[in-house]
Amino acid sequence: MDDRRGLLIILSSPSGAGKSTLARRLRDWDPEILFSVSATTRAARPGEVDGQDYHFMTEPQFRAEVSRGAMLEHAHVFGNFYGSPEGPVRSAIEAGRDVLFDIDWQGAQQIVNSALGQHTLSIFLLPPSIAELRRRLESRGQDDAATIAKRMNKSWDEISHWGGYDFVLVNDDLDATEAKLKTILTATRLRRSQQPGLTEHVRALQAEFEAL
Ligand code: ADP
Ligand code: 5GP
Numbered sequence: 001m002d003d004r005r006g007l008l009i010i011l012s013s014p015s016g017a018g019k020s021t022l023a024r025r026l027r028d029w030d031p032e033i034l035f036s037v038s039a040t041t042r043a044a045r046p047g048e049v050d051g052q053d054y055h056f057m058t059e060p061q062f063r064a065e066v067s068r069g070a071m072l073e074h075a076h077v078f079g080n081f082y083g084s085p086e087g088p089v090r091s092a093i094e095a096g097r098d099v100l101f102d103i104d105w106q107g108a109q110q111i112v113n114s115a116l117g118q119h120t121l122s123i124f125l126l127p128p129s130i131a132e133l134r135r136r137l138e139s140r141g142q143d144d145a146a147t148i149a150k151r152m153n154k155s156w157d158e159i160s161h162w163g164g165y166d167f168v169l170v171n172d173d174l175d176a177t178e179a180k181l182k183t184i185l186t187a188t189r190l191r192r193s194q195q196p197g198l199t200e201h202v203r204a205l206q207a208e209f210e211a212l
Contacts, residue, residue, distance in 0.1 A: 003197045006093030007188060008116055009033070009100045010108045010165075013125035014155035015078075016137035018171040019102045022125070025178045026100060026185070034092045036101045039065060042080035045142050055085070073103070073110035078150060082107070093119060098185075105161035112164075121188045123181065124165035128172040130155070 009026075011019045027033050039055040041062050050056050057065070062081045066074055074083030084101060092099050093116070101107070112120050127133035133155060137148045162168050167184050171177045192198065 003195075004096050004189060005119060005194050005196055006096050007098045007185075007194060008089065008093065008111060008120045009098055009185065010111060010120060010122040011100065011102050011125065012105055012108050012122070012158070012161075012165065013171070014127065014133060014158040015151040016133050016140065016155075017125045017127045018136070018174065018177070019125060021174065022171070022178060022181060023100055023102050025174075026181060029178075029182060030098075032097055034088065034097050034099045036084050036089060036099050036103075038082050038084055038101075038103065039071070040080055040082045042078070042082075072114065072116070073107040075104055075106035075110075077104050077106075078154065084111075089116075098189075105158060105164065108161075109164065118193050121167075121185065122165040123167045123169065123184065124162045125169055125171045125177070126159065126162060128170055 011023060013019050023035065027035060037051065037053070037055060039057050039062060041057055041059050042054075044050065044054070044056050048054065059081065062074075062083065065071055065085070066083065070085055070087065071083035072086040072089055074081060076082075082103070084103060084107060089099050101111070103111075108122055111117065112122060127136070130152075134148070134152055137143065137151060143151070169177050169180055188194070
């Protein structure tokens, strides 16, 4: 009865709203959650590790992966290609492990509309204000002014897709958002579609009932 199917947990938000921070916290809470390592054609930032933060690829390499059907979804974001390799996701969810995706709305839509759609949990993070979003992007200290400007310009585009998600959280207080995320995840793990053993259990209950 404990057997369960893994969830595809999708976290989206405008850049800087807190996806990576909250993804880290969720994984610290439950180390069994697998982080989907995306492929990207963008350059690695200082400190980023190939194979851990992203699979860094050239554009021809990326296109070849897409052509052979190895990506669950892919999209063009901020002038670069990004995609989620499918293989690790399928084996994880079949083994009952959840997989966490930090991807944009285009990728979220593709996964929700895929054959794995019924096993997704999609969550959108909103910043408390645009001024705070800018402050967070600047305080992260990872991007130059031009990159920050590009991300700020794109933030409304991303925010405009908030209505397509199962849950929407305003990431004001980090601890409070983390607590809400855990609640959502705990409840969604109990969705009927995530408990493949239920049919058999109900059959056993019926047999017991009939034998009364
Ligand atoms: P994203 O992955 O969505 O681009 P990050 O998780 O990198 O965003 O967060 C951007 C910056 O904002 C980081 O410096 C992070 O520590 C900070 N941050 C995230 N959530 C909060 C919050 N609720 N309150 C204050 N700062 C936050
Ligand atoms: P960054 O370059 O800051 O790491 O990511 C930029 C944007 O690309 C973020 O909105 C992030 O969620 C999105 N992203 C990262 N990986 C993927 C992916 O595999 N697929 C899609 N569709 N978006 C991704």
